Amino acid sequence: MTANSRIWHLVLILAIFSAPLVIMYVYQVIDSIAQPDPGSLVPGAIDLSNWRFLWERIDTGRPSIWVVTFNTFLFASTTAFLVTSLSATAGYALSRLNMPGRPYFLGGLIILHAFPTITLIIAIFIILQFLGLFDTLLGIILVKAALELPFGVWILKGFYDTVPWEIEMAGVQDGASRLRVWWELVLPQVKPGLFALLIISFLSGWSEFVLPLVLAPGSSTQVLATFMNAVIQDDATADFGLFKAIGMFYSIPVIVIYLVFQKQLMNIYGGGTKG
Amino acid sequence: MELRLEKFTKRFGDTTVIKDMDLTVGSGEMIALLGPSGCGKSTTLFAVCGIHKMNGGTLHFGDRDVTTVPAQERSVGVVFQNYALYPHMTVEQNIGFPLKIQKLGKAAIRKEVERLSELVQIGELLDRRPAQLSGGQQQRVALARAMIRKPDVLLLDEPLANLDAKLRLEMRSEIRRIQRETGITAILVTHDQVEAMSMCDRIALMKDGKIVQLDTPEQMYSNPRSQFVAGFLGNPPISFLPATAGAEVVLANGQSIARPRDLQASGDLILGIRPEHFGPQHGEGLQGEVIFVEPQGREELIDVRLDGGGDIRSILSAGAPIRQGDRVNWGVATDSILAFAPNGVRV
Numbered sequence: 001m002t003a004n005s006r007i008w009h010l011v012l013i014l015a016i017f018s019a020p021l022v023i024m025y026v027y028q029v030i031d032s033i034a035q036p037d038p039g040s041l042v043p044g045a046i047d048l049s050n051w052r053f054l055w056e057r058i059d060t061g062r063p064s065i066w067v068v069t070f071n072t073f074l075f076a077s078t079t080a081f082l083v084t085s086l087s088a089t090a091g092y093a094l095s096r097l098n099m100p101g102r103p104y105f106l107g108g109l110i111i112l113h114a115f116p117t118i119t120l121i122i123a124i125f126i127i128l129q130f131l132g133l134f135d136t137l138l139g140i141i142l143v144k145a146a147l148e149l150p151f152g153v154w155i156l157k158g159f160y161d162t163v164p165w166e167i168e169m170a171g172v173q174d175g176a177s178r179l180r181v182w183w184e185l186v187l188p189q190v191k192p193g194l195f196a197l198l199i200i201s202f203l204s205g206w207s208e209f210v211l212p213l214v215l216a217p218g219s220s221t222q223v224l225a226t227f228m229n230a231v232i233q234d235d236a237t238a239d240f241g242l243f244k245a246i247g248m249f250y251s252i253p254v255i256v257i258y259l260v261f262q263k264q265l266m267n268i269y270g271g272g273t274k275g
Numbered sequence: 276m277e278l279r280l281e282k283f284t285k286r287f288g289d290t291t292v293i294k295d296m297d298l299t300v301g302s303g304e305m306i307a308l309l310g311p312s313g314c315g316k317s318t319t320l321f322a323v324c325g326i327h328k329m330n331g332g333t334l335h336f337g338d339r340d341v342t343t344v345p346a347q348e349r350s351v352g353v354v355f356q357n358y359a360l361y362p363h364m365t366v367e368q369n370i371g372f373p374l375k376i377q378k379l380g381k382a383a384i385r386k387e388v389e390r391l392s393e394l395v396q397i398g399e400l401l402d403r404r405p406a407q408l409s410g411g412q413q414q415r416v417a418l419a420r421a422m423i424r425k426p427d428v429l430l431l432d433e434p435l436a437n438l439d440a441k442l443r444l445e446m447r448s449e450i451r452r453i454q455r456e457t458g459i460t461a462i463l464v465t466h467d468q469v470e471a472m473s474m475c476d477r478i479a480l481m482k483d484g485k486i487v488q489l490d491t492p493e494q495m496y497s498n499p500r501s502q503f504v505a506g507f508l509g510n511p512p513i514s515f516l517p518a519t520a521g522a523e524v525v526l527a528n529g530q531s532i533a534r535p536r537d538l539q540a541s542g543d544l545i546l547g548i549r550p551e552h553f554g555p556q557h558g559e560g561l562q563g564e565v566i567f568v569e570p571q572g573r574e575e576l577i578d579v580r581l582d583g584g585g586d587i588r589s590i591l592s593a594g595a596p597i598r599q600g601d602r603v604n605w606g607v608a609t610d611s612i613l614a615f616a617p618n619g620v621r622v
């Protein structure tokens with residue numbers, strides 16, 4: 001009973017603090033499907049014209065929203081896949097193999113993770129230009145994956161560290177090769193970590209703005225973030241209704257992913273093999 | 276199959292953990308590696324199964340030299356202290372894993388798994404996952420998995436350390452039964468002397484990376500080669516008293532006892548007296564005061580502080596009318612006294 005009342009206190013406090021956010025989101029939705037009524041909090045008539053970008057081009061110079069969405073999805077999912085698979089092997093090596101200079105490597109990872117990306121942007125720009133990957137999706141995918149890797153490697157190393165050594169020894173003793181031991185016996189133990197990392201790096205790719213803006217400015221490589229930026233920037237009279245509707249559209253996948261996978265996402269903070 | 280370890284040396288960095296160790300385990304024999312923590316028991320075991328590379332020496336299984344054979348290709352089954360079951364697999368998959376690696380067919384694996392689960396008596400648990408098993412059941416699964424490939428050698432690293440007292444007793448005889456039934460050559464690592472004495476044919480007592488004595492449990496108990504061995508084996512432990520041997524044996528505290536018949540040495544000695552060799556049933560001889568009485572059910576342990584100094588322990592049947600603070604004058608079975616030179620070597 002006391003536990004129950006304590007939960008109610010918590011709920012109340014959380015409700016108060018998150019109310020501004022919730023109200024903002026609610027108005028985001030309302031404004032995107034209603035006629036703006038200046039100066040009034042009560043929305044006027046329902047109007048779906050803000051969502052017109054879904055079925056027509058908002059103006060001729062821009063790519064269709066579906067192409068942009070596809071770009072974003074490709075960018076985010078390829079990045080997530082790259083980060084997760086590379087972290088899965090690198091994290092294992094760092095956790096298990098006794099290689100020279102390991103502590104320095106680990107320290108380097110932390111520093112890299114803490115390093116502000118934006119300060120590197122000129123150097124990255126020059127490298128991409130040199131490689132001929134400037135203004136390509138592949139270019140920004142590689143850059144984004146590289147920048148996300150330190151975090152992923154570090155997280156997965158933590159997960160690997162919780163897998164007992166003896167499981168691997170037992171696997172080797174049972175006759176399995178090191179590769180097979182890793183794939184069949186160790187990897188399943190860190191599945192929660194892999195999954196969480198996959199989602200987190202997908203979301204991070206989905207919301208990435210600076211890298212595509214600077215490194216892939218062309219309209220054929222536009223992602224949703226840069227698309228929205230262009231919508232609000234170019235027009236002489238900014239169409240805020242349209243902007244809000246696109247914003248809604250942009251955040252739907254994020255909300256869905258959070259709702260569906262919140263349990264798995266929490267895993268990354270809990271660490272370990274439960275889950 | 277006979278296991279022969281010769282001149283085995285193991286170094287970690289600059290520290291030599293094991294130097295020139297020789298150990299032969301006869302076919303079908305079960306040997307205990309017994310010793311205090313850090314003496315190199317696990318290191319030896321891991322060298323035998325191939326997880327650790329040897330820095331020197333050779334290892335033979337029968338006539339086959341396996342010194343440089345990788346762990347996967349040695350025919351060794353290992354039971355780890357924490358069992359190391361694969362948590363994401365069912366019991367059946369766990370036990371069958373070594374055969375799956377060998378690419379056996381499903382039906383063949385199933386048949387073998389059933390044979391093994393019958394041997395270790397867990398037939399009804401095959402669909403469970405390790406987390407749903409008790410400690411003793413996990414132990415049995417680990418044992419079955421280690422044995423399913425019909426290995427030449429079975430290695431057990433403190434297999435009972437994680438079990439409660441009752442299960443430990445049960446698994447002690449279970450492991451012994453399974454080892455006898457299959458006739459497998461086995462090495463058991465333990466720091467529990469009772470386990471070593473009750474389960475194994477012979478005991479290799481280790482200290483600082485060396486085997487100090489390799490003998491049957493009875494021999495090792497009644498005929499230890501050094502003070503360390505005498506002190507390590509026996510529960511309750513032996514008491515040591517410094518003394519000088521002449522025509523009589525005079526203890527450091529001034530009291531004297533008859534000279535043991537087969538004692539050759541004279542001069543300074545350390546006497547080892549087991550609790551069952553000191554008490555009223557052996558007549559009179561040593562005087563002192565009871566400082567502690569510890570009931571143990573069927574028996575009670577009595578610590579006596581001798582007049583002039585030195586503690587000695589006795590074990591009597593429960594119900595003896597002895598209280599703390601009582602004055603006693605009890606005898607020693609002089610011919611059962613173990614005598615050691617001051618450097619610890621048996622004389």
Ligand SMILES: Nc1ncnc2c1ncn2[C@@H]1O[C@H](COP(=O)(O)OP(=O)(O)OP(=O)(O)O)[C@@H](O)[C@H]1O
Nearest residue numbers: 287288292310311312313314315316317318319466
């Ligand atoms: N990987 C390693 N690196 C460095 N030293 C090690 C390593 N493994 C073991 N040692 C050292 O070797 C010695 C023997 O270790 P080992 O694990 O064989 O002891 P043990 O007899 O099994 O002890 P316990 O009863 O505590 O398990 C110890 O001093 C230990 O510190």
Ligand SMILES: [Mg+2]
Nearest residue numbers: 316317318432
């Ligand atoms: Mg050990």
